[in-house]
Amino acid sequence: MKAKYMKFFKRNIIVLVILLIVVFFSFGISYSNFVYNSIDHRAVEMHINKLKYNIKINDENTNNIVLTPGNNTLIINIESLNEVKTYFKLLTLNNDNIDIYYYENEPYGMINENGNITIKLLTTNKTNENITCELLVSSGYINNTLDDINIPDNYIEIKNKINIGDNIEYKIDETKRYNYNDLELLPIKSNYRILNINDNGTLDIISNEPINLSNQLIFKGSNGYNNIIYLLNNISSSLYSSNYSINIRNLNLDDIEKYTNNKIVNYNGNVKTYNENIYIPSLYEQEKNSIINNIHVLGNIDRSENNTYINSNYKIVNSITLNEMEKINKIDSNTFIKPIYYELFIEKNNKYYNPYYLLTRYAQANENNVSFGIFSINNNEINKCDLYDTDNNEYDINLMIRPIITLSNNTKINYDSDSNTWKIGE
Numbered sequence: 534m535k536a537k538y539m540k541f542f543k544r545n546i547i548v549l550v551i552l553l554i555v556v557f558f559s560f561g562i563s564y565s566n567f568v569y570n571s572i573d574h575r576a577v578e579m580h581i582n583k584l585k586y587n588i589k590i591n592d593e594n595t596n597n598i599v600l601t602p603g604n605n606t607l608i609i610n611i612e613s614l615n616e617v618k619t620y621f622k623l624l625t626l627n628n629d630n631i632d633i634y635y636y637e638n639e640p641y642g643m644i645n646e647n648g649n650i651t652i653k654l655l656t657t658n659k660t661n662e663n664i665t666c667e668l669l670v671s672s673g674y675i676n677n678t679l680d681d682i683n684i685p686d687n688y689i690e691i692k693n694k695i696n697i698g699d700n701i702e703y704k705i706d707e708t709k710r711y712n713y714n715d716l717e718l719l720p721i722k723s724n725y726r727i728l729n730i731n732d733n734g735t736l737d738i739i740s741n742e743p744i745n746l747s748n749q750l751i752f753k754g755s756n757g758y759n760n761i762i763y764l765l766n767n768i769s770s771s772l773y774s775s776n777y778s779i780n781i782r783n784l785n786l787d788d789i790e791k792y793t794n795n796k797i798v799n800y801n802g803n804v805k806t807y808n809e810n811i812y813i814p815s816l817y818e819q820e821k822n823s824i825i826n827n828i829h830v831l832g833n834i835d836r837s838e839n840n841t842y843i844n845s846n847y848k849i850v851n852s853i854t855l856n857e858m859e860k861i862n863k864i865d866s867n868t869f870i871k872p873i874y875y876e877l878f879i880e881k882n883n884k885y886y887n888p889y890y891l892l893t894r895y896a897q898a899n900e901n902n903v904s905f906g907i908f909s910i911n912n913n914e915i916n917k918c919d920l921y922d923t924d925n926n927e928y929d930i931n932l933m934i935r936p937i938i939t940l941s942n943n944t945k946i947n948y949d950s951d952s953n954t955w956k957i958g959e
Contacts, residue, residue, distance in 0.1 A: 585614040586621070586670045597667040600631065600658040603943035604734035607656060609640075611670055612649040619644055619672045620679045623652065624688040626667040632657040632947060633666070634695040636730050641679065641692065655695055655730055657945050693948070698873040699727045701738050701946070701955040703938060704775070711771045713764065718746050720772040725938070726877060727955070734942030735779065739877060743889035743933035754927030755814040757920040758905045759843035762892045769936045777944045777957055784878075784935040785837040786893035786908055786915075792874040797864065797915055798895075798908075800856040805898045808852045812925040814905055815845040817853075817896065824854040836894045853923070857898045864913045878910065885912040889933040906930075 589610040590598045598607065613619060623640035625633055637653035644650055658664050673682045684690065703725045711718040724741035731737065746768065752761045762783075770781040790796055816839065817823055823830040866875040879885065891908040897917060906919040909932055919928045946955050 584619055584672045584674075586672065587612040587614060588668065588670055590668065596669065597665055599663050600656055600666050601663055602658050602661050603941070603945055604736070605656045605658065605942070606730065606732055606734050607654040607666075609652045609654060609668065610649060611644065611652070613644045613647055616646050618646055618675050620675060620677070620682055621670055621672040622679070622682050622684070623691050624669040624671055624684060625691055626669070627687050627689045628664065628666070630658065630660045630664055631666055632659065632693075633691050634693050634948075635691060636695045636697075641690070643675065653730075654691065655734070657947070659945055659947075695727070695730070695948075695955075696873075697727055697729070697871070698877060699955055700741075700953060701725050701727055701736075702957060703738060703777075704957075705773055706775070709772050711768050713750070713768070716747060716749055718750065718768060718772065721746065728877065728937060731939075736940045736944070736946075738938050738940065739784065740934075740936050742881075743887050743935055745887075745933045748931060751929050751931045752907075752920065753929035755812075755847040755905070755921045756843075757929070758814040758894060758907070759816040759846065760839070761890075761907055761920070762837070762894065763839040763842055765890065765892060765934055769934060773936055773938060777940050778938050779941045780939040782937055783890060783892045784937055786891055787837055788937065789878060789891065789915075792869050792871070794868065794870060797868070798861055799859045801859045803857040803898075804854060805857060806852055806854040807903055807923055811850050811853055811903075811923045812847050812921075813850055813853060813903075813923065814921055815848050816843050816894075817905065818848070818850075820894075826851050827854065837892060847921070847925070853896075853903060855896055855898050855903065858895065861915050861917075864915070879913050886910070887933055888912075888916075889935050891915060 587594065588596050589612075590596070591608050592610075609623065611621065611623070613621075621641065621644050625631070634655045635652055636655055638650060640652050640654070656666060669685070669688055671682050671684060671688075673679075705720045705722065707720060707722070709720055721744045723744055725738040726741055727736060728739040729737040752764075766782045769783055773781050786798060813825070816834070818825055818830055819832045819834045820830075821832050821835060823832050864875070864879055866872045869875050888909055888911040891910050893908050895906055895908060895917060897904045897906070897919075902923045904917075904919040904922040906917055906921070906928075907930070909916045909918050918930045918932075920930065921927055940957070945958050947958065948954075949956050
């Protein structure tokens with residue numbers, strides 16, 4: 534019997550091998566289909582689950598906020614509570630009395646699993662009453678597209694942007710005058726650009742180019758050092774104020790370094806002391822960190838400040854001590870956190886601005902004396918412009934100005950696409 538079966542298998546071995554191959558192949562197909570269908574089924578179940586997000590407005594867990602008339606800034610934090618990447622759009626309940634613009638991070642795109650994104654908005658309430666603004670996050674899975682996200686009835690996307698560097702119209706009263714040392718100064722018309730959006734809803738705008746008030750407006754000596762910041766800020770405020778402005782001053786070093794990757798002007802650790810009959814501008818002893826007659830003076834005036842006119846010119850002291858100023862390097866577009874600031878401060882359309890004041894005072898430790906002066910911007914460099922020194926020498930200077938005007942958060946703005954300019958209205 535055994536020999537009979539062996540003979541049968543030998544004669545049909547090829548047939549048996551073929552049968553086994555067919556069985557295994559069929560099983561493989563069935564298993565593959567099971568795996569595919571099971572994964573597909575789980576994906577469908579996952580897709581029909583409701584996507585969830587947490588939204589904060591100005592650090593408060595809410596999706597609505599009351600807007601006062603004029604401009605309001607909103608910091609929106611969207612936190613994904615989902616285990617997968619998703620697309621999202623930030624929407625607002627449609628209201629013709631509210632304009633909403635984003636200025637930091639886009640209010641749409643992809644958000645990582647359990648990720649979050651912060652978006653900054655500028656809103657304009659165009660009425661004279663408080664209005665409630667309501668926000669909504671609408672989303673979808675990344676196997677679709679951003680355009681597939683559903684927008685519920687009565688909601689609209691937030692997709693318009695306000696940019697640093699945008700043109701903004703600022704009208705001046707051309708009848709204003711300022712009299713100084715028998716010199717009559719009048720406001721010079723200029724275009725303006727948006728420099729900064731402040732957290733309180735105010736806007737800082739800057740003149741498009743330096744303004745030449747007068748070739749005869751000269752500052753000189755210790756009196757020039759004492760009063761140049763006060764006078765130029767006072768002149769600018771008097772000539773360029775309007776119903777929309779709450780503060781007007783001129784560009785200073787802090788304004789530049791706010792947008793640079795590193796400080797441009799540094800003082801090293803080399804301390805130098807100068808002795809015997811040292812002439813100093815009288816304001817110097819009121820400045821922070823001044824060391825006079827070996828005493829660390831507890832001054833309270835920053836070197837970009839002075840809000841009063843100083844009548845006394847200079848005084849003589851026994852000694853002053855100060856740190857040496859390091860070399861100031863040239864500026865390029867990589868100096869700034871964004872290229873737009875290089876364009877605003879240094880160069881536009883491949884052309885450097887005319888030299889203008891950078892209203893921050895300095896004290897420069899030289900080999901035999903100390904010079905006192907004001908910074909300026911000339912081409913792509915920050916220059917030192919001496920006005921006075923400890924040997925009682927005087928120097929004079931006459932440059933252009935760069936006014937910075939802070940607009941009230943009650944100022945209502947809207948974008949004119951025909952002129953690519955923001956318009957200011959009541």
